[in-house]
Amino acid sequence: MTVKELLQEILKLKQEKDVLILAHYYQPIEIQEIADYVGDSLGLSRTARKTNTEYIIFAGVDFMAETASIINQDKHVLIPNYESCCPMAAFLTPEIVKTYKKEHPGLPVVVYVNSTAAVKAESDICCTSSNAVKIVEKISKEFNTEAVLFGPDANLADYAEQLSGVKCLKMPDVGHCYVHSQIKPEHIINVRDIYPKAKLLVHPECKRDVRELSDFVGSTAQMYNRVKNSPSEEKEFIIGTEIGLLERMAQDFPNKNFYPVMDKVICFNMKKHSLELIKYVLEHLDDKAFEIKVPPEIAKRAITPIMRMLDYS
Ligand code: SF4
Incomplete structure (x- = not known):
C-alpha cells in the first residue's frame, strides 16, 4: 500500500x-x-x-x-x-517523591505531565511546559509557601523558578529530556552565524545557557503561535525542539523558512x-x-x- x-x-x-x-x-x-x-x-x-x-x-x-x-x-x-x-518519566518514582515529601513537609508537589500515573498520584498538581510558571505561582500561593517540589525535569524546574521567583526544589537534580538537553550554546552560536536574520525559538526543556541565547522560550504550542502571529517581515525561524514541530510549521506557513537548531533533534520514542x-x-x-x-x-x-x-x- x-x-x-x-x-x-x-x-x-x-x-x-x-x-x-x-x-x-x-x-x-x-x-x-x-x-x-x-x-x-x-x-x-x-x-x-x-x-x-x-x-x-x-x-x-x-x-x-x-x-x-x-x-x-x-x-x-x-x-x-x-x-x-518518555525516558524522562523514568527519572522520578513514587518512592523518590515520598522521600522528598518527608524531607520537606508542607511543600506542594508539582509534577510535569511527563511522569508515570503512580508519580502523579503522589502529587498535588500537574503541569505542562506551557503552564508550569503559572501553576508554580498559583500552587505556592494556595499553600502559602515560597518553594515547591518539582519533578522530573530539572530544566523546566529551573525555568519555572526563574520566571515565577518561587524556589523549585528539583526531584531529582538530574532529570532531563535527552532530545532538548543535547542542544548546547555552541549549536546556537553556530546556527545564528548561518542564519543571522532568523528568530530563534527554544523549548523550556532546554538548559538555561541555551534558553538565554534564544529570542523566545515556549512549549510547542506557544512556539507555533509565536510563528503564526509573527509580523510579515519576520520570514526566518530557527526551531529549538523536536523536528516534528518544524515539519508542521513548514507545512502550515509556506511563506516562512524554518531551520533546525542542530542536526537530529529527534525524539525516537x-x-x-x-x-x-x-x-x-x-x-x-x-x-x-x-x-x-x-x-x-x-x-x-x-x-x-x-x-x-x-x-x-
Ligand atoms: S521529547 Fe521525547 S524524551 Fe523528550 S520529554 Fe518529550 S517525549 Fe520525553
Missing part, C-alpha cells in the same frame, strides 16, 4: 467508527495529517477531556495516553505502539508509531493489547492533580 492509499484507508475507517485520533506535534508529519487534533500536552489533555467518542487513539508517548485514560475512565484509550514511552499501526488499531479497536488502563486505585488519586491543572490553566 502506498502512503496515499494508507492515508485514504485510515480516513475512511475513522469516519465509519466512533474514534478520535490525537497526535502530538512530535509525531511524524503523515500521522499529524490524519489526526483530528494536533497539539502539545496541555492541548491534547484538554481535547481528550472534551471528547464524546468511545475510542481515542493516542499518537504520542505513554504518559499522554495514560493521562487521557485517567480523565476518560468510561472510554477506550488506545496507543498504536506501547513501546512509545515519539517516532515509534506509524500509519500501518494506526490502520491496524482502527481495524482492531477491541483488541485489549492496545488499550491503556491505569490501575483504578492509582487513577483515583492521579485524577485530582490532573484536573486541578486543567482548572488552573
Whole structure:
C-alpha cells in the first residue's frame, strides 16, 4: 500500500467508527495529517477531556495516553505502539517523591505531565511546559509557601523558578529530556552565524545557557503561535525542539523558512508509531493489547492533580 492509499484507508475507517485520533506535534508529519487534533500536552489533555467518542487513539508517548485514560475512565484509550514511552518519566518514582515529601513537609508537589500515573498520584498538581510558571505561582500561593517540589525535569524546574521567583526544589537534580538537553550554546552560536536574520525559538526543556541565547522560550504550542502571529517581515525561524514541530510549521506557513537548531533533534520514542499501526488499531479497536488502563486505585488519586491543572490553566 502506498502512503496515499494508507492515508485514504485510515480516513475512511475513522469516519465509519466512533474514534478520535490525537497526535502530538512530535509525531511524524503523515500521522499529524490524519489526526483530528494536533497539539502539545496541555492541548491534547484538554481535547481528550472534551471528547464524546468511545475510542481515542493516542499518537504520542505513554504518559499522554495514560493521562487521557485517567480523565476518560468510561472510554477506550488506545496507543498504536506501547513501546512509545518518555525516558524522562523514568527519572522520578513514587518512592523518590515520598522521600522528598518527608524531607520537606508542607511543600506542594508539582509534577510535569511527563511522569508515570503512580508519580502523579503522589502529587498535588500537574503541569505542562506551557503552564508550569503559572501553576508554580498559583500552587505556592494556595499553600502559602515560597518553594515547591518539582519533578522530573530539572530544566523546566529551573525555568519555572526563574520566571515565577518561587524556589523549585528539583526531584531529582538530574532529570532531563535527552532530545532538548543535547542542544548546547555552541549549536546556537553556530546556527545564528548561518542564519543571522532568523528568530530563534527554544523549548523550556532546554538548559538555561541555551534558553538565554534564544529570542523566545515556549512549549510547542506557544512556539507555533509565536510563528503564526509573527509580523510579515519576520520570514526566518530557527526551531529549538523536536523536528516534528518544524515539519508542521513548514507545512502550515509556506511563506516562512524554518531551520533546525542542530542536526537530529529527534525524539525516537515519539517516532515509534506509524500509519500501518494506526490502520491496524482502527481495524482492531477491541483488541485489549492496545488499550491503556491505569490501575483504578492509582487513577483515583492521579485524577485530582490532573484536573486541578486543567482548572488552573
Ligand atoms: S521529547 Fe523528550 S520529554 Fe518529550 S517525549 Fe521525547 S524524551 Fe520525553
